[in-house]
Every structure is written in structure tokens, then in C-alpha cells.
Amino acid sequence: MKYLLVEDNLDLAEAISARIQLDGHIVDHAAKIEDASDFARTGEYDLILLDIMLPDGDGRSFLKEQRDAQNDTPIIVLTARSQVSDRISMLDLGADDYVTKPFDHAELQARCRAVLRRKSGSARSVVTVGDVEFDTLAGHLSVKGKQINLRNRELRLLELLLGSKGQVFSKQKLVDRLFSYDDDVSENAIEVYIARLRKHLEGSRVQIKTLRGMGYRLEHDT
Structure with missing residues (x-):
């Protein structure tokens, strides 16, 4: 999977990126809305992690921009705002989920997996095609019943x-x-x-x- 992380706190961005990369995924990082828009316009992503408070504006403008452009890439908002009205507004703009800062990285990873499963239309992480079975979460491949690393x-x-x-x-x-x-x-x-x-x-x-x-x-x- 390829992620776009939009976060201006470099320490937090590095920590999130490191955890995602440990799972074998690819991460592009943008610290500003302008850079995030460029990434989204020129690349394809499986998931976007979006901070709200950014140096050049409110992340909700980026969220609205993507949905107005018919970009249906799942977006999880990272926010320090805990008021119900703020969370509702982000969901109404098209966010697929949100995580309130500070958060546990394991919870963030679990929410990412859940959103990606919903996007694929499956509640399970196992994909079966013919006599090949692939567990996208565990990274296990089975060919005709034989496990392959x-x-x-x-x-x-x-x-x-x-x-x-x-x-x-x-x-x-x-x-x-x-x-x-x-x-x-x-x-x-x-x-x-x-x-x-x-x-x-x-x-x-x-x-x-x-x-x-x-x-x-x-x-x-x-």
C-alpha cells in the first residue's frame, strides 16, 4: 500500500512513517497543503492521513478539494479537536475516519486497516484467486496449499x-x-x-x- 501523510510536526511524521514502513508500506510525506495537493494530483495513494492544523491553512480545505475533484481515496483525519461538532464536520466533508491526538500508533494502524478493508468491500484480509491465497495483513502467500515467503x-x-x-x-x-x-x-x-x-x-x-x-x-x- 502507498500512503500520503500530511503532517507538519516532523517528529510525529517521522514516527508515523516509521510504523507504516515497518508494515512494508510506502509513505510520501507533505508538511503543507500545497505540497499535499501536488502529491495527490500527480500520484495514486491507497490511503491519506491528514492533519488539520497546517502552516498554510486548514486541512479541511484539502479534504474538500479532494472530494470536489471526485478523489475517493480513503482519508483519515488526525486532529487535536475533540468537540463533536468538529468531528461531524470532517465526516460530512468526506473523511472516512478520524483519530484524536495524542493517539496510540497501534490504534492508528488498526483504523487504517479497517478503512482499507471497507474500501475493498471485504471484512477479511485474505484474498483468494484460483489456487492462490494471500493474506494482505500477515503478508502470507499460499500457492496450492504451500506457504511461500x-x-x-x-x-x-x-x-x-x-x-x-x-x-x-x-x-x-x-x-x-x-x-x-x-x-x-x-x-x-x-x-x-x-x-x-x-x-x-x-x-x-x-x-x-x-x-x-x-x-x-x-x-x-x-
């Missing part, structure tokens, strides 16, 4: 492909989804991860197809 990037690539069955992903789009803005990587890295996943999926009914000039698509035999 994956590296972090392989996990996130498989999660992306399984969550968007039938969709074609170009190499550049996969780079954008699997790496942060600051990472210096080439499209060749994607070829390496695709090759590794194909090897893990050998013998199963699930395949990663190459569409020449377009990219990759996950397919499975019924």
Missing part, C-alpha cells in the same frame, strides 16, 4: 495486482505505486520483481501476463 516489494506488488484483477499496469505506474517520491529507481526494478513473482506462482492457475507495449496484468484460469 516473499520479500517486501514482492508482497506489495502481489497485493496491488491481486487487488486490481484484470487491470493493466505499466512499468511506470508500478514504480509510482511501489516506491516513494524520493526513491531513485528505474523500470528495470519492476522486471526483477515480476520475474520473482512469476517464479513463486509457477504451477498455479494464476499468471502475470505481459501485454507488449502496455504492461502487466494478473490473470487466472477458472
Whole structure:
């Protein structure tokens, strides 16, 4: 998963980013609304964590901007405001959830998982396609009943492909989804991860197809 964190407190931002990255996710960080808008306009994110009190304005303006632009990326608001009216206003603007500061990082992670499950339309973290079973929360892959250990990037690539069955992903789009803005990587890295996943999926009914000039698509035999 790829997260956009909008938070001007650098110590808190580093702490949140570290916890998210421990789970193997990617994080882009913006300290201002202006930067957050640029990130949201040029990238794709699975979840946005949004502080309200920012140096260049109120985070609710960013929230409204995203919903007005028909961006349905889940947004969890991080707020020090505890009044019911404030929380109601944020939910009415389109926030999917909120966490009141100070918060426990474990609670934040749990809320992120819950919002992402709702977004996918599933109450469970296990995705089953053909004879392949993938637990997105635990990071476990089972192929025809056999457990396979994956590296972090392989996990996130498989999660992306399984969550968007039938969709074609170009190499550049996969780079954008699997790496942060600051990472210096080439499209060749994607070829390496695709090759590794194909090897893990050998013998199963699930395949990663190459569409020449377009990219990759996950397919499975019924």
C-alpha cells in the first residue's frame, strides 16, 4: 500500500512513517497543503492521513478539494479537536475516519486497516484467486496449499495486482505505486520483481501476463 501523510510536526511524521514502513508500506510525506495537493494530483495513494492544523491553512480545505475533484481515496483525519461538532464536520466533508491526538500508533494502524478493508468491500484480509491465497495483513502467500515467503516489494506488488484483477499496469505506474517520491529507481526494478513473482506462482492457475507495449496484468484460469 502507498500512503500520503500530511503532517507538519516532523517528529510525529517521522514516527508515523516509521510504523507504516515497518508494515512494508510506502509513505510520501507533505508538511503543507500545497505540497499535499501536488502529491495527490500527480500520484495514486491507497490511503491519506491528514492533519488539520497546517502552516498554510486548514486541512479541511484539502479534504474538500479532494472530494470536489471526485478523489475517493480513503482519508483519515488526525486532529487535536475533540468537540463533536468538529468531528461531524470532517465526516460530512468526506473523511472516512478520524483519530484524536495524542493517539496510540497501534490504534492508528488498526483504523487504517479497517478503512482499507471497507474500501475493498471485504471484512477479511485474505484474498483468494484460483489456487492462490494471500493474506494482505500477515503478508502470507499460499500457492496450492504451500506457504511461500516473499520479500517486501514482492508482497506489495502481489497485493496491488491481486487487488486490481484484470487491470493493466505499466512499468511506470508500478514504480509510482511501489516506491516513494524520493526513491531513485528505474523500470528495470519492476522486471526483477515480476520475474520473482512469476517464479513463486509457477504451477498455479494464476499468471502475470505481459501485454507488449502496455504492461502487466494478473490473470487466472477458472
